[in-house]
Amino acid sequence: MTALTEPTEATELTEPLKIAYSPCPNDTFAFDAWAHGRVPRAPALDVTFADIDITNGMAERGEFDILKVSYAVLPYVLDEWALLPCGGALGRGCGPLVLTREPGMDLTGRTVAVPSERSTAYLLFRLWAADTVPGGVGEIVVMPFHEIMPAVRDGKVDAGLVIHEARFTYQNYGLHKLADMGEHWELTTGLPIPLGAIIAKRSLGEPTLRLLAESARASVRAAWDDPEVSRPYVMAHAQEMDASVADQHIGLYVNEFTADLGEDGYAAIRGLLTRAAAEGLVPALAPEALAFP
Template sequence: MSVDTQPGTNRPGQPRPLSLAISPCPNDTFSFHALLHGQVTDAPAVTVTYADIDVLNGRAERRLDDLVKVSYAALPWLLADYQLLTSGGALGRGCGPLVLTAGRTDLRGARVAIPGTRTTAYLLFRLWAAGVDLAAIDVLPFEQIMPAVRAGRYDAGLVIHESRFTYPSYGLTAVADLGDWWEGRTSLPIPLGAILARRGLDGPALSAVVRDSVARAFADPSASHEYVLAHAQEMESDVVEAHIKLYVNEFSLDLGDEGFAAVEALLARAAAADLVPHLAQPLR
């Protein structure tokens, strides 16, 4: 995890900068580049922390940040303190988590590595694998999951992000695409990551600021290139580009009715299965 203070964000006489916590993944750095580099008109000053999604979910639980990227699966535990922004998140089609093995097709009695217990990936996995008797579930940083499965430490791994593009190089096989599974049952996009703002802040105004940042990224993709690569954890440029194209889309600009429907459907199904609490208040 790292913390950056952007130049000029804490000038005497100005309000305290807002704290923002996002992942170092290309979809987040691409989307927030303009905001973090002073290119969004009338945007508040911000400081930024980069962390793995499981760490970000934990930071939100501890109310450490004003703005924070979290898993949609974590919302039932967070909405008392945070409000959902309509921009900056990750939803889409063909972008779901994968269940990978080194050739095994039956997960009964399997040891499974996951990226976090309150990630959307794990929530989808629990819905998909309902009734399967697993031997163990362990949380690993997502970049360690594929090496651990390849080494035989785990029978299966639940992967996210750029692992969709790189898992064949580890000699692994996808036994399930949870995005395809979700879309086949709901016809809705898969809701992965959300942007939350601390309650008491102006949510609509912050949604507009984030939307402007995403729009500027779309308008000039080359502007964020060096910044994105600097945080991309040694990804190849073609993988970075594919990652951005998959996870940054029209839902990143605005959730819209379809995006909200997808989130509501996921959390309603999970609550009905006693996997998450029922929402104490509406999303919008």
Template structure:
């Protein structure tokens, strides 16, 4: 059976999916037709009223409540952990988070990064959405006063002369004591249960293979990465792919429920 799959080109996704997309593991008869999109495009594609939606997709945890009638979260494939949150950065070293007039660049209005800004800094309401990889340039040129960096951007902001205002992951952990849920893999609820279950099992097997043979995925990861520096790629994978990616577990599910203020059992595949 062939399934449509939509993921981001970021190293954590390509690292996890490499083995199942490139013939390194048994996919139990499933084939995948993959497209790569920015996270905000992925989120929008799940909630679109028209058009063909993917069978399996990467999404921000923040968008789950809006699409929970159409998609369920898989327990494998999450970007969730500690010390891996989005960073709020500014172009001016004297900038402060109590300045309500700041123009904030965010990587999409439906991203977990934006949801965290709403929770942690609700007074910073002048926000504009940009492609995540453009935000360091936008802030560096002064088109916005500050920006929220995700993916590779959080590792290289100093290259652009930017200054750290807040680590949103640290703020979340300080407030909740829980790991931070960022990204999730979702499956169309119209898929037969056995097919969704097989896809989840294959993904878990793919991630386990990547952990056991990390060098095998590097060509595929580099082919799609925004930043080609191997140190940045390695840091990205180590930050966002971990034991929670294999299985979100009870603590991870509790963190999702806390972030979204709704029971996690209603969101995950039964």
């Protein structure tokens, strides 16, 4: 096993830090060691599980200390929050899908269900639609992501934008993949797909923010060193997901960018938000907004 890198510049914290992330396997896998006190000198955590549309709202309201959010919400919150350079979800071949009941459906004027309008999935969808649906899609309906595939199957909506493990299970609903948003993004930019970010309150101060980043990175590496240790935590919150699907989910979304965004990661984030701002989907991002203390 690789030895954990101990965080430096530890800051005295009298109470656990409040953190919210999803119950999805990539988050529980990445944060297992930290949440259970197995990262040396890392601050204690008070964990709340919440889907990303909930945590996006929490970020905009200034709630909690650390949050897993969509990259799409960053232009609205980076005055108060700092983007950590690790712990999040970027990757290749892992983008959201547009699903329909019938193959090859023309989405012009159609009703599309999405998990959130403040999500990377939604931005990728709108950028794809701007390139490929000249007449424009019709009504956008926001619903919890676990309700989207049944809604498409049952004819309540014409199409659905799905994320995460739905990549592996949509055939079970008799649905067809109309398009892969990540594939379109990668073909047009050459960059990885920015999905979920870890942010922390700037008011915690620079030493604590650096400590949080080092703690998140150490937690990810601990999970890689001994994946079986995290399995009970992952499966306890996997919402009845099959263990093989959970493993696929982790393999897809916990990768080199989870340990360190690196140049390609930051380029992907800037690229997404710059393109989205040009389409009027988000406010423009200041050049220095993504810089980590």
